[in-house]
Amino acid sequence: MLTRQGWIVGIGSAIAAGAGRFFGISEFIVLAVAGLVLIGTAVVWTRTRRVRLRIQRSTQPARVHAGGAARVALTVTNLGGPAPVLLLSDPVTGTLGARLRVGPLLAAERVQATYLLPTERRGRLEIGPADIAVVDPLGLAQLSIGTGPQTTLVVYPATQTLVPPRLARGPEPLGVAADVHTLQRIGEDFYALRDYTAGDDVRRVHWPSTARLGRPMVREDEVPRRSRVTVLLDTRSATLDPERFELAVSAAASVVLACASRHDPLRLLTVAGADTGFVTSGEGLAQMFDHLAEVSTSGTGTLRGTLAAATSASTGALVVVLGGASLEATRDAESIAAATSRSSALTVIRVRAPDARLPTGGRRWVDITSSADLEACWAAAQAETMPT
Missing domain, CATH: 4.10.860 (DNA Excision Repair, Uvrb; Chain A)
Known part of the structure; x- marks a missing residue:
C-alpha cells in the first residue's frame, strides 16, 4: 500500500x-x-523484500495507578538477512497508538524502541497487536510483513495516602474488636499456662512452672485478631455523574490501600451487586483493584439492600462511599442511620457537587468535592473517639 x-x-x-x-x-x-x-x-x-523478524513487547509495570508512569518496550530482532527501514505501528485502546520508524537492521541485529502509555484515567488498555511494515527508501510504499503480540495494561484508580480506618471495639456480631485477642501456641505476649498435651511443641514448655508443679506445663500467648473491613461503593447512575463517580472510585481505592497496609482482611461490595468476599493480600487484593479499575455506574441495586447484606454478618468496620445526589440524599441518610445501629464502626464518604444542598450527615461522615479534600477530611473523621 x-x-x-x-x-x-x-x-x-x-x-x-x-x-x-x-x-x-x-x-x-x-x-x-x-x-x-x-x-x-x-x-x-x-x-521483493524478504524480511524475517521477531517482535517482543513488555510493559513496565503491568499494573499502575492512574497518573503513574507506564512504558512499553518493543524489541525487534532480525532473523534473516539485512532488513531495510521498517515502520512499526502499535495500537493502544482509546488513542491513535504509537508509530515508530526503525532504521535498517543487519542480520541477527536487535533494536529496542520505547514509548509512554496514557494513564490519566483508570481502565484496561489493550496494546497491540503490533504491525510491522517494510518501507522503501523514498517512503512512498510500504508492505505489512507480520504482527507482534498483544498485551494488557491495567490502570488502577488514583489514590490518596490515608490512615487506616478505626476498627470496631466490643464483641461480635458487629465486628471483630480491635482489642479482642485469640490464643495461639506462638504469639506476641504471654497469656496463660496449661497442661502439656501430645503434639505440643516442646519448645513451648515453661520449665520453671513444670519444676514447681511437677508436671509439664506449656505457655500460651495472645495475638490480636485481625479486624475485617468492608468497603461499599455506590454505583448508582442516579446519584453519581461520571466525574463524581471517578472521585468515588478513587476514594474507595484509597481506603482499600490504607487497609491493605495494615493487612486487614478486606471485602469490596458495590450497590450493583459485586462482592469480592474477604481477601487479605496477594492475588485477592490484585483482583479487587482490577475490579475497581473497570467498575462502572449501573441502574440496578439499592443502597438499603446492599447495606443490609454488608451488616447481616460480622463485618468489622464498614466504610460506605456514597453519591451525593440531592434526590436520593434523604433516603440514603435514613438507610445509613439504620445501618449505624448495626455497626459501631461505620464511616461514610459522601461525594457531592460543590453547590449541592444535602441533609447533614453523622459524626463520622466525610463530605468531599474533590480529591484534595479526601485526605484531610478522612483523617479528621478517624480522629474522632469511637464508641465502646
Missing part, C-alpha cells in the same frame, strides 16, 4: 498529467510519468 507521501506523489502526478494534456505542456507529462515510475518502483521494491 502507498504511504501518505506516496499518495501525495500519485495525486500530484495525476494532476500534472491532466494539466499537461489540457495546456499542451510536455514537461508536465514528463513530471507525471516520473512520479508514477517512482511509485511503481517503490511498490516493486517493497514486494
Whole structure:
C-alpha cells in the first residue's frame, strides 16, 4: 500500500498529467510519468523484500495507578538477512497508538524502541497487536510483513495516602474488636499456662512452672485478631455523574490501600451487586483493584439492600462511599442511620457537587468535592473517639 507521501506523489502526478494534456505542456507529462515510475518502483521494491523478524513487547509495570508512569518496550530482532527501514505501528485502546520508524537492521541485529502509555484515567488498555511494515527508501510504499503480540495494561484508580480506618471495639456480631485477642501456641505476649498435651511443641514448655508443679506445663500467648473491613461503593447512575463517580472510585481505592497496609482482611461490595468476599493480600487484593479499575455506574441495586447484606454478618468496620445526589440524599441518610445501629464502626464518604444542598450527615461522615479534600477530611473523621 502507498504511504501518505506516496499518495501525495500519485495525486500530484495525476494532476500534472491532466494539466499537461489540457495546456499542451510536455514537461508536465514528463513530471507525471516520473512520479508514477517512482511509485511503481517503490511498490516493486517493497514486494521483493524478504524480511524475517521477531517482535517482543513488555510493559513496565503491568499494573499502575492512574497518573503513574507506564512504558512499553518493543524489541525487534532480525532473523534473516539485512532488513531495510521498517515502520512499526502499535495500537493502544482509546488513542491513535504509537508509530515508530526503525532504521535498517543487519542480520541477527536487535533494536529496542520505547514509548509512554496514557494513564490519566483508570481502565484496561489493550496494546497491540503490533504491525510491522517494510518501507522503501523514498517512503512512498510500504508492505505489512507480520504482527507482534498483544498485551494488557491495567490502570488502577488514583489514590490518596490515608490512615487506616478505626476498627470496631466490643464483641461480635458487629465486628471483630480491635482489642479482642485469640490464643495461639506462638504469639506476641504471654497469656496463660496449661497442661502439656501430645503434639505440643516442646519448645513451648515453661520449665520453671513444670519444676514447681511437677508436671509439664506449656505457655500460651495472645495475638490480636485481625479486624475485617468492608468497603461499599455506590454505583448508582442516579446519584453519581461520571466525574463524581471517578472521585468515588478513587476514594474507595484509597481506603482499600490504607487497609491493605495494615493487612486487614478486606471485602469490596458495590450497590450493583459485586462482592469480592474477604481477601487479605496477594492475588485477592490484585483482583479487587482490577475490579475497581473497570467498575462502572449501573441502574440496578439499592443502597438499603446492599447495606443490609454488608451488616447481616460480622463485618468489622464498614466504610460506605456514597453519591451525593440531592434526590436520593434523604433516603440514603435514613438507610445509613439504620445501618449505624448495626455497626459501631461505620464511616461514610459522601461525594457531592460543590453547590449541592444535602441533609447533614453523622459524626463520622466525610463530605468531599474533590480529591484534595479526601485526605484531610478522612483523617479528621478517624480522629474522632469511637464508641465502646
